[in-house]
Amino acid sequence: MILGFDIGNTHIVPIFYDMKGNILATFRIPTHLEFTEDTLFIMLKEFAKNSNLEILNIENIIVSSVVPNINENFSRLGKKYFDINPVFVNLDNVENKIKILPNMERGLGADRIVDILAAKNLHPEKELLIIDFGTATTFDMIKNSTYMGGCILPGITLSINALFNNTAILPKIEFTEPETVLGINTVSQINTGIFYGNVGAIKELILQYKKSFPNAYVIATGGQGRKISEYIEEIDEYVAKLGETGIFEFYKLTINN
Ligand SMILES: Nc1ncnc2c1ncn2[C@@H]1O[C@H](COP(=O)(O)OP(=O)(O)O)[C@@H](O)[C@H]1O
Ligand SMILES: CC(C)(COP(=O)(O)O)[C@@H](O)C(=O)NCCC(=O)O
Ligand SMILES: [K+]
Numbered sequence: 001m002i003l004g005f006d007i008g009n010t011h012i013v014p015i016f017y018d019m020k021g022n023i024l025a026t027f028r029i030p031t032h033l034e035f036t037e038d039t040l041f042i043m044l045k046e047f048a049k050n051s052n053l054e055i056l057n058i059e060n061i062i063v064s065s066v067v068p069n070i071n072e073n074f075s076r077l078g079k080k081y082f083d084i085n086p087v088f089v090n091l092d093n094v095e096n097k098i099k100i101l102p103n104m105e106r107g108l109g110a111d112r113i114v115d116i117l118a119a120k121n122l123h124p125e126k127e128l129l130i131i132d133f134g135t136a137t138t139f140d141m142i143k144n145s146t147y148m149g150g151c152i153l154p155g156i157t158l159s160i161n162a163l164f165n166n167t168a169i170l171p172k173i174e175f176t177e178p179e180t181v182l183g184i185n186t187v188s189q190i191n192t193g194i195f196y197g198n199v200g201a202i203k204e205l206i207l208q209y210k211k212s213f214p215n216a217y218v219i220a221t222g223g224q225g226r227k228i229s230e231y232i233e234e235i236d237e238y239v240a241k242l243g244e245t246g247i248f249e250f251y252k253l254t255i256n257n
Contacts, residue, residue, distance in 0.1 A: 002061075003017075004061075005065070005074060006243050010031055010134070010135045012029045013029075014044060016051070019059075024051065025053060033069055041081045060084060061078045062251045063086045066109045088110070090113070094117065094253055097120065097253060101146065104147070113250070114247050116147070116246070117249040119242060121249055127217065128140075128218075129209050130219050137152070137202075141209055159197075160172065173187045177227055180192070202228070203232055210234075218235045219236065220232075
């Protein structure tokens with residue numbers, strides 16, 4: 001088995017793969033900097049047990065992290081419990097798959113790197129616009145294996161939390177499909193505002209990218225993107241486990257050959 005970790009700003013997702021890259025099980029834990037290698041191992045052991053997986057069969061560990069402060073604990077986890085040095089997703093190992101423009105910084109988040117690897121695998125010949133709805137919503141434009149650029153905006157839950165945290169009495173709401181734009185209470189008004197506000201923002205951004213890349217094939221991913229994608233006809237496809245697939249792709253490209 002291969003063990004992957006998708007470390008985002010809100011959640012850490014451990015992923016168990018068989019050696020062909022089939023996903024056997026995934027779990028979701030909150031991103032807490034306080035998790036030590038020992039806490040992480042105990043959680044992993046329980047998850048594995050629950051899915052009837054033998055944790056000692058892990059041959060390699062791949063970590064996609066956008067939270068650098070926690071990385072060291074994953075290195076310790078690998079060394080202490082599996083005698084493995086985990087490999088961290090970065091651009092250096094996949095330079096022929098994702099070329100960057102000469103004037104561009106190399107700071108592209110690991111989550112975006114694995115999204116790109118997976119999307120390129122699904123549609124090798126297409127120009128791709130990838131939208132990932134996570135803590136932040138990110139756009140990434142790929143043409144001829146080259147990263148053309150992208151953008152970042154606050155994610156949906158982040159926007160909901162911002163209203164809650166920066167006002168005296170606005171509540172924290174659960175994001176749902178709105179029934180009407182004529183909200184009759186605070187909760188439905190916030191929900192409607194965030195929902196259609198995001199639908200509109202995403203549509204406009206896609207339009208802007210399509211001005212330069214009219215043939216761009218638009219792929220959305222990220223838990224919060226599923227519902228909203230149905231309202232955005234410019235999105236060609238929603239892929240639930242894009243990042244998870246990309247982490248295994250990174251493994252194949254770096255370790256397996
Ligand atoms: N399947 C889902 N349905 C609804 N909300 C989700 C889903 N998955 C994640 N979220 C919410 O989206 C926000 C971002 O979480 P996540 O996608 O895990 O972000 P990250 O990858 O940045 O850690 C969180 O508030 C989380 O509760
Ligand atoms: C943009 C992000 C915060 C998104 O993170 P996420 O929503 O997955 O938690 C992350 O990809 C990141 O920190 N990137 C580094 C900067 C960059 O990608 O340009
Ligand atoms: K994201």
